[in-house]
Amino acid sequence: MNESSAILEFYRSASREGTPVALATVVRVDGSSYRRPGAKMLIARDGRINGSVSGGCLERDLIRRAVLALDQNQSSLIRYDTRADADDDEAEALVKSAGLGCEGVIEIFLDPNPALHLSAIERVIRSDVGEDFYVDVPNQAPFIDRIEPPHRLILFGAGHDAVSMWRLARELGWLTTVVDLRSSFPVPKSLFSGVDRYLVPDLVEAVEKAQVGPHSLVILMTHQFEHDRALLSALSENPPLYVGMLGPRVRSEKILNSLRGQGNGVAFPNLHSPLGLDIGGDTPAAVALSALAEIQAVLSHRSAGFLSARKVPIHSPEGGPGEKDEVSTSRLTLGGVER
Template structure:
């Protein structure tokens, strides 16, 4: 999601400068590659790149192709085959073992629902959306429709190509609705005068992080969250601590008593919370309110004895704590990486939150006996999601 935010910002800057732009999207990968379908990069006519479609090996050639796209105002599908010696001779040398298809489409600001406009609309709504990108593998020199559809729970936005085509049985829209329901990316083929392939992509909103505590150790946590593009809120009862001056990278900084805090924040299934006020009673009051909510992550800074004591006090007060509620509480918060100091602790905490949100173990990749981007294992009845 951070990549999409950066791309939209770069596009708006280019518009102010009167520059043409093109959007490159990885739409299909056969085998292994550094980036997966859905990776994007914006290219301006003066050669500025925002985002990434590889580890750096494709960007130079994609820039040259994008300049052609901007000049001709016609989308282009480019294929890089790591098993092809000619690609190596051209200097691509991906070092992977797959075939990568990249769609490069011109961004026409006057066109209705152009690709960046659809990306921007996707960012403006804090809900899971589906983007559909159409391309032709059969006729790479023919029509390449590009980003044609944005679907969310309450709206559908189509570009001019999609609106002007009478799809048989409206199958593409129906498949997008199914992807939204199952939360699964899918690639399918459709025939309308030409055969097109569609990459139907599920796009989740950026994670939200709520930090209860505005001490010095919360500062690097908000900074790291900002680097990742997460939406961050800092809450504390001390007005001298909870100030925008101390937390310039936080989206919101709130001064609030514990009993009023939750009424001032928005919480959903992509929200993680860390309790680090260093005030036992404040953390206890927040834990009491947070446990019944459907949060994926509640982190408690400090020793395990502190968390055990808080849980015991809540039980003694007659509060039932279910195994499901306990499973989402992490204390001490963070992965065991030998962290010392606020910055390293922040790294440990953010890594654990990311692992939990992605349903990953946080173990070394070298110990993984399946592909890095294998479907994550579903839990609690949820569908698997391809990353």
């Protein structure tokens, strides 16, 4: 379950109990901060929380302020300044006493009436279409909260390695579909208990049944040459955002050459094979980590190098996503090898 879905579940549970809640949203960051603008935490009147707006250093103070906001039915903008030369008001004194030393400013909007904001999140999750929600911040221009639906991962293959893949994807908050083509020795379906969708279609209708779209993240792990070739051919008609295929490069080249020999010369720039980052390890868990780390890098337009070697800030000082890396990769296409 992704963070937004978890917050909604928490909200529904609190509503059933009759427990008031306040929503804390990061609306501005200047300098270093653990979370970026748009990060949220729902705070119940009894002190329970769901979500996060920091690495744990601000939550206790926010709970106290949320209870006050709920009692007074009054929204507020809270500014936490962790810079060494910050003026010492109450919030700054809190972070200084904790010795955080993060060297940044975080502004958090606390809303004791978050129903409209949470309804917008629910709409996005249900419709799978992102939208902008305008947050009226006191004495500032409205904060535009860009709400995006959770990423959707589709695994073609239900072997033992797919279990680690979907479990890690669940930790990332991605919605996962497992397509069991019975192409390799399948594991008991019970090991996929909790997966968002589990399908057992015929090969010819697998891509359609899985509802692959332009924003889908697809991994081919059937361990069957003919199945992967048929799936890749079907996917080439409307390529998804990402396609990764297990197996060595020579296997991928054989599949692509076979498709090209059938007259399918459509380029497939989103194909990554072998999939994953070069981190070593050959266990199912290590392969899953390598594969999903690569997908995260693709989604973030990052080169997936060592952060310790990065010459620019991880995030932009103003709190945006930061500069996109010039990602250099070698990818296979249906017309040959792209270097």
